[in-house]
Amino acid sequence: MRDTKTEIRIPADAKPVPFRGGGFRQRRHPLLAPLVLAALLAIWWAGSATGVISPIAMPAPKDVIDAFRDLWTTGALWTNLSVSLYRLLVGWILGSLLGIAVGLMIGLFSQARASALPIVSALFPVPKIALLPLFIIWFGIGEGSKVATILFGTFFPTVISTYAGVDAVDRGLIRMGQSFGLRWSSIVRKIILPGALPAILSGFRISFSIAIVLLVAAEMIGAQHGIGAYILMAGSLFNLGQLFAGVILLSAIGLFGSWLIGLAERRMLDWRQ
Amino acid sequence: MRILLDKISHAYDGTQVLQDISLDLGKGEIVSIIGPSGCGKSTLLRMIGGLERPTSGQVLVTGAAPQGCLNPLTYIFQDFALLPWRTVAGNISLVLEDHGIRGARAREVIDDVLARTKLSDFRKAWPRQLSGGMKQRVAIARALAVRPAVMLMDEPLSALDSQTRELLMDDLVELWTRTPFSAAYVTHNLAEAVRLGHRIVVLSRRPGRIREVVTIDMPLADRPAHMAELEKIQRDLWDMMRDEAAAADRELADA
Ligand SMILES: Nc1ncnc2c1ncn2[C@@H]1O[C@H](COP(=O)(O)OP(=O)(O)OP(=O)(O)O)[C@@H](O)[C@H]1O
Numbered sequence A: 001m002r003d004t005k006t007e008i009r010i011p012a013d014a015k016p017v018p019f020r021g022g023g024f025r026q027r028r029h030p031l032l033a034p035l036v037l038a039a040l041l042a043i044w045w046a047g048s049a050t051g052v053i054s055p056i057a058m059p060a061p062k063d064v065i066d067a068f069r070d071l072w073t074t075g076a077l078w079t080n081l082s083v084s085l086y087r088l089l090v091g092w093i094l095g096s097l098l099g100i101a102v103g104l105m106i107g108l109f110s111q112a113r114a115s116a117l118p119i120v121s122a123l124f125p126v127p128k129i130a131l132l133p134l135f136i137i138w139f140g141i142g143e144g145s146k147v148a149t150i151l152f153g154t155f156f157p158t159v160i161s162t163y164a165g166v167d168a169v170d171r172g173l174i175r176m177g178q179s180f181g182l183r184w185s186s187i188v189r190k191i192i193l194p195g196a197l198p199a200i201l202s203g204f205r206i207s208f209s210i211a212i213v214l215l216v217a218a219e220m221i222g223a224q225h226g227i228g229a230y231i232l233m234a235g236s237l238f239n240l241g242q243l244f245a246g247v248i249l250l251s252a253i254g255l256f257g258s259w260l261i262g263l264a265e266r267r268m269l270d271w272r273q
Numbered sequence B: 001m002r003i004l005l006d007k008i009s010h011a012y013d014g015t016q017v018l019q020d021i022s023l024d025l026g027k028g029e030i031v032s033i034i035g036p037s038g039c040g041k042s043t044l045l046r047m048i049g050g051l052e053r054p055t056s057g058q059v060l061v062t063g064a065a066p067q068g069c070l071n072p073l074t075y076i077f078q079d080f081a082l083l084p085w086r087t088v089a090g091n092i093s094l095v096l097e098d099h100g101i102r103g104a105r106a107r108e109v110i111d112d113v114l115a116r117t118k119l120s121d122f123r124k125a126w127p128r129q130l131s132g133g134m135k136q137r138v139a140i141a142r143a144l145a146v147r148p149a150v151m152l153m154d155e156p157l158s159a160l161d162s163q164t165r166e167l168l169m170d171d172l173v174e175l176w177t178r179t180p181f182s183a184a185y186v187t188h189n190l191a192e193a194v195r196l197g198h199r200i201v202v203l204s205r206r207p208g209r210i211r212e213v214v215t216i217d218m219p220l221a222d223r224p225a226h227m228a229e230l231e232k233i234q235r236d237l238w239d240m241m242r243d244e245a246a247a248a249d250r251e252l253a254d255a
């Protein structure tokens, strides 16, 4: 018997089932962030203009803008930014490359894991800035010691995120590669590395912010130029406008870095959702 | 090419898993392997595929692999084992690249196996976009691409719903009818075992021993028309296994 027509009579007391599935879901609100930022700036500007915010506690927006104008007209912006970016990028790139290499070794070879992992675990929690005096003795007071601080600071977290990523690669996929007779190098390049890539890239986010922290610390301890030195100078003169300008520069570098990493993630991990 | 298992025994850390398994797997023959959970079926298959060594006994191969065969012993996994970062075509190209097959030659092979598994429209799809049945068809296409002499299938249809399973069984029979391959087919599903197996090997519970080998003479393509006979064989197999399966189940629950 077939009946494709299903007419039903709705009784008078029928009510819709109450909906209770809402909430707990993130939606996009593209306008909210600029609005909040604009509101904060407006409060800051109004507070400074009316004297509610004391100029000793917070610079007025105008002071910060003046500081940026000074930086621009004197060319100090480029001097400070270029040395800082140089130290940051050289240290971070070298530290990341070395970290990926060592992390892969630890992930792939049990001998490397047994010998290197205890050392990595012992050195990871040491604040690298504490080693700066040592690095100054080893690499000189110039660029070497600052780059080395950032390099070491980013090396260890990269090692750890890389080998954790290798460990997390589905063993079934590796076994599949072996069962098809793939070469060892092919398994590493085509199965293990892409499988570890999400973990490596999210490690980059952490190591990049560590690199910025160490950059500023190293430049505050011993440098003539650089954003850290600029902020230290501004602080010792109680020039809050310049201090804020330096902090905004750091934040911009951090945002730019994480934007680049996000771009890399979208490009290289396009196979995910 | 023929595979011979010569008195295979295996133990993991003192637990005997397989005992004294001798079996031969002829050219163009599908052997279903059934047995209770934990009796060592997957272990046996890994040994046939050279992914694990038995503690005693050996797996032997005689005769040359067919011409153009790139990977004589080829697996099909229960969980498909597709690389999520490669498209359908990329997953198949993966197993060709190491043999120096690239470019136009690779495209030719990929087109051929995708057509045989009815996947031609999906060559650029990501694995995450495919249903379970399509994923397993991609895995079958990948296996066909290396022209295997023997297919080693470990519960290839277990992760699929029963309708998809029926469709894929038909597909496997069709593939086999066109170009017969030999296969060791491990399954929990007796219906699959009698539908696809020329012989059915029944293992006992752990330590797995061969309890019985049942031969079904009916050609694979004729089997859908003779369901009643197959069902009788299936019932006999179940009678044979019932007590073992119940005992194995209690064993696992106690462990
Ligand atoms: N790598 C291993 N190390 C130790 N024990 C193992 C290992 N692999 C399997 N075993 C054990 O060997 C026994 C047989 O395992 P196997 O996976 O071969 O069984 P199976 O017949 O395939 O079971 P199932 O039907 O559940 O898939 C089980 O008791 C299992 O716990």
Ligand SMILES: [Mg+2]
Pocket: B041, B042, B043, B154
């Ligand atoms: Mg199994």
